[in-house]
Amino acid sequence: MKLPPLALYVHVPWCIQKCPYCDFNSHALKHDIPEEAYVNRLLDDLRADLEWAQARPITSIFIGGGTPSLFSAAAIARLLDGIAAQLTLSDDCEVTLEANPGTFEQARFAGFVAAGVNRLSIGVQSLAATQLQQLGRIHDPAQAITAAQHARTLVLRSFNLDLMHGLPEQTVAAAMADLDGIIALEPPHISWYQLTIEPNTSFASRPPRLPDDEVLWEIYQRGHEKLAAAGYQNYEVSAYAKPGHQSRHNRNYWQFGDYLGIGCGAHSKITLADEQRIMRCEKIKHPQGYLDLTRPLRYRTWEVAASELPFEFFMNLLRLNEPMQKQLFTERTGLALSVAQQALAPAISKGLVVEQNEAWKTTDLGRRFLNSILDEMV
Ligand SMILES: C[S@@+](CC[C@H](N)C(=O)[O-])C[C@H]1O[C@@H](n2cnc3c(N)ncnc32)[C@H](O)[C@@H]1O
Ligand code: SF4
Known part of the structure; x- marks a missing residue:
C-alpha cells in the first residue's frame, strides 16, 4: 500500500434559500453568516486532523457547499492563509471555490482570486428564466451569463459551469438551447448533470413532471455529441473538459486518492500505509453543533473493512x-x-x-x- 496524493475539501453549509431538488448539507440562512467563528472552527478542525496528512503536500483544495461565495473575500483569504500555515500546498495546487451567479457573489470574484482561489465553479443550472424559477433559483439568465463572462476576465487556471438537464417539462430543443448558450460562454469545463429526485427534498414530496425516458435519452445523446463537437472531452459520467482542464480535485476522488474534509458534515478518507489501514471520518453535520466549542468536531471515525x-x-x-x-x-x-x-x-x-x-x-x-x-x- 502506497500513500496516495492528498486533497482538502472545505464545506460551507449556508445558502440564501434551499433549492427544492438539493440534498446537499446546506441550510437557508436565517441570520448573518457567522463567518469569523466558522473560519476559526475550520482551522481548528484542520489542526485536529493534521496527523492524517502524514507530511504530504496538498494537491488541491475545494471549497464547496452550500454557497461558499456568500463568504467575504477577506474570510476566504483568512481561511486559505490559515490552511497554508498548517499544511504545505503543492506549487501548482488547484484551489476551487463554488459560486452562485448572483450579483453580490460576482462582486467578490476578484477578491476570491486575490485570496488564492484559482478555479471557480459557477452554478448556472439553466439559461431559461422559467426553468430557473421552477428550480427555485434566485438568479436569472442574464446574471448567469455575466458571471461566466466575468470569470473569463479573471486570472484563473480554469473555471467550470454547472448545468442540469432533464428539468421539469424540458423538451429536447430547450435542453439543446441551454447547452448552446453554455458552450457560447466558452467555459474550459462543464459539469452536465441529469436532474435526480433525491429523497427528503421538496421535489420528492411534490414531484415535478419530468421528461419521459425517450426524451431523457435523446437529450443525453444529442447533448453528448454537441459537447464533443465543441471540443469537450467527457472524462467522467457528467464532467466535460477542454484539454488540460480536467478537475484535479475530483479526479483524485475518482482515483481513490486521499482527502481530508473539514466543515459541517465533511468526510475524510485517509490511508495509514504503515498500519495497512484505510480510515474514514465524518464531521458533525449541523452548523449549530459544529460551531459548539464544547463538542468534538468528529462525529464518527471508522476503518474501512478489507471486504x-x-x-x-x-x-x-x-x-x-x-x-x-x-x-x-x-x-x-x-x-x-x-x-x-x-x-x-x-x-x-x-x-x-x-x-x-x-x-x-x-x-x-x-x-x-x-x-x-x-x-x-x-
Ligand atoms: C453543491 S451543489 C452547488 C453549488 C452552488 N450552491 C449552486 O447551487 O450553484 C453542486 C451541483 O450539483 C448539482 N445538483 C445538485 N442537486 C442535484 C440534483 N438533485 N440532480 C442533479 N444535479 C444536482 C447542481 O448542478 C449543483 O450546481
Ligand atoms: S443547489 Fe446550491 S444553492 Fe441550491 S440549496 Fe443546494 S447548495 Fe444551496
Missing part, C-alpha cells in the same frame, strides 16, 4: 472514462490483484468490462449500466 475496499475502489474508478490501471488497485487498497479479478469476474463474463494486460476497460454496454457492474460485486 469493502474492492467495491469502494471500483465505485470511484468506474466513473472515469479511461482504462482502470491494475497497479492502482494494489497501490490504493493494499489487496492482491486476485481480489479485484474475483470482484470483476461477473461483469467481465457479461461483457460489461474487458480485461487488458495492464488495465480493465469498461465496454460501451458497461458504461450504460455502471450500477450493474457494482451490483455484481455485492
Whole structure:
C-alpha cells in the first residue's frame, strides 16, 4: 500500500434559500453568516486532523457547499492563509471555490482570486428564466451569463459551469438551447448533470413532471455529441473538459486518492500505509453543533473493512472514462490483484468490462449500466 496524493475539501453549509431538488448539507440562512467563528472552527478542525496528512503536500483544495461565495473575500483569504500555515500546498495546487451567479457573489470574484482561489465553479443550472424559477433559483439568465463572462476576465487556471438537464417539462430543443448558450460562454469545463429526485427534498414530496425516458435519452445523446463537437472531452459520467482542464480535485476522488474534509458534515478518507489501514471520518453535520466549542468536531471515525475496499475502489474508478490501471488497485487498497479479478469476474463474463494486460476497460454496454457492474460485486 502506497500513500496516495492528498486533497482538502472545505464545506460551507449556508445558502440564501434551499433549492427544492438539493440534498446537499446546506441550510437557508436565517441570520448573518457567522463567518469569523466558522473560519476559526475550520482551522481548528484542520489542526485536529493534521496527523492524517502524514507530511504530504496538498494537491488541491475545494471549497464547496452550500454557497461558499456568500463568504467575504477577506474570510476566504483568512481561511486559505490559515490552511497554508498548517499544511504545505503543492506549487501548482488547484484551489476551487463554488459560486452562485448572483450579483453580490460576482462582486467578490476578484477578491476570491486575490485570496488564492484559482478555479471557480459557477452554478448556472439553466439559461431559461422559467426553468430557473421552477428550480427555485434566485438568479436569472442574464446574471448567469455575466458571471461566466466575468470569470473569463479573471486570472484563473480554469473555471467550470454547472448545468442540469432533464428539468421539469424540458423538451429536447430547450435542453439543446441551454447547452448552446453554455458552450457560447466558452467555459474550459462543464459539469452536465441529469436532474435526480433525491429523497427528503421538496421535489420528492411534490414531484415535478419530468421528461419521459425517450426524451431523457435523446437529450443525453444529442447533448453528448454537441459537447464533443465543441471540443469537450467527457472524462467522467457528467464532467466535460477542454484539454488540460480536467478537475484535479475530483479526479483524485475518482482515483481513490486521499482527502481530508473539514466543515459541517465533511468526510475524510485517509490511508495509514504503515498500519495497512484505510480510515474514514465524518464531521458533525449541523452548523449549530459544529460551531459548539464544547463538542468534538468528529462525529464518527471508522476503518474501512478489507471486504469493502474492492467495491469502494471500483465505485470511484468506474466513473472515469479511461482504462482502470491494475497497479492502482494494489497501490490504493493494499489487496492482491486476485481480489479485484474475483470482484470483476461477473461483469467481465457479461461483457460489461474487458480485461487488458495492464488495465480493465469498461465496454460501451458497461458504461450504460455502471450500477450493474457494482451490483455484481455485492
Ligand atoms: C453543491 S451543489 C452547488 C453549488 C452552488 N450552491 C449552486 O447551487 O450553484 C453542486 C451541483 O450539483 C448539482 N445538483 C445538485 N442537486 C442535484 C440534483 N438533485 N440532480 C442533479 N444535479 C444536482 C447542481 O448542478 C449543483 O450546481
Ligand atoms: S443547489 Fe446550491 S444553492 Fe441550491 S440549496 Fe443546494 S447548495 Fe444551496
